[in-house]
Structure formats: structure tokens, C-alpha cells
Amino acid sequence: QVQLQESGPGLVKPSETLSLTCAVSGYSISSGYYWGWIRQPPGKGLEWIGSIYHSGSTYYNPSLKSRVTISVDTSKNQFSLKLSSVTAADTAVYYCARQVRGIAVAGTWVDYWGQGTLVTVSS
């Protein structure tokens, strides 16, 4: 059974960098699939942040691209998110996810989700 677990600070100060890690169990990241981050501000909808393939290829949401870095550590079977220069608008539940690529397209859907972790941006 594939399981994903987010970890990282629950409180980040404005202008600082949000850092989260997703530990994967039950499946080896290096075996395939895409691995990504999706967030959900309190009471609002879902926003895709970005994804990484096990080889290291990345896709980012253009609205966040200048501030986002996603990396993978296959030796630890985990991947990470860094979001710089955060503001209150970045307050959200952050989910890590395993993503399946569509046939003949680059886009992906999510088949496994982490439980989510709330990150609040506040001084």
C-alpha cells in the first residue's frame, strides 16, 4: 500500500522560505510515476504547485514558478518542496501526491495523496 507523509514547520514567517518533505512508503520513487505538491487554502479549492519525475524533470505552475523548487532524494525515498518569499496568501494545507501521467499527454492525475499539512504564514 502506497503511503505518503508530509513533514515540516507548521508556521513560517512572511518573506521566509517554506520547506516541506514527503516521505513515501510502499513504493520506490525511482521505479517511476510523478511526484507532486498540491495546496488548498482554508475553505477554498485545490491548486497544483508542481511535479517532479523520478529522473528529476520538473513541471511548475507558472503562477508560482519563480518561487518554487521541487527536488527528489531517491536514496531516502522522499521528495521536497521549497517555496520562497512567502506571504499570508501562501497559508494552506499542503498535500504531497503520487501522480499518474495520462496516455499521450504530459499532464497527470493523482492516485495517492498524503494526509496534508497545514502551513500558516504569520509573524
Added chain:
Amino acid sequence: AIRMTQSPSSLSASTGDRVTITCRASQGISSYLAWYQQKPGKAPKLLIYAASTLQSGVPSRFSGSGSGTDFTLTISCLQSEDFATYYCQQYYSYPITFGQGTRLEIK
């Protein structure tokens, strides 16, 4: 970016009802559409991908249809555990985008 618009935004129904939720894409996305169910305080759960393929373990009362720009999610006989928020998501192109959600409430 492709904009996904769901209707209605909220819906009241009773156990046993048949309900349909619509998702419209701002441009054609073939059948590259997924549906998710989210309950309060929980992560979303995949229901359907490729517009109409039921994810393993999802009850057969859920079904999806459509292609191009117009899609529907149908729940044939509502159960108590189906009251939740539903999201569509296109994966035809990046950035991946979600609909705003449809909240299904008990009447």
C-alpha cells in the same frame, strides 16, 4: 491555463437520489479529466480518471462521462457517505487545473 468550471457550486439532495455534477473546460481536453471526492479535514480521493474510468475500489454508483469540453459525474443512488465536495481536474496540459468544487449536502 485551461479554466475548469463546475456547476452547480452546491447541491442539496437526499439519500437514494440520483445526482449529476457538470464540469466544463475552457478549451477541449479530449478525455483527460479526473474526478475527486473530498470530505472535511481529509485529502481528496480519486474517483474517476480518463473521464469515465472508475478507480479501483470506487463503488459502481459513481460514473463519469464526456469528452472535449463538457463532462459529468453522476452518482446513481446517493449514500450517506457520498455527501462531500467533488472536484474535477484536467490533465490535458500544464498547468494542471481543478474546478472550484461542488459541495453536495444533505437535504
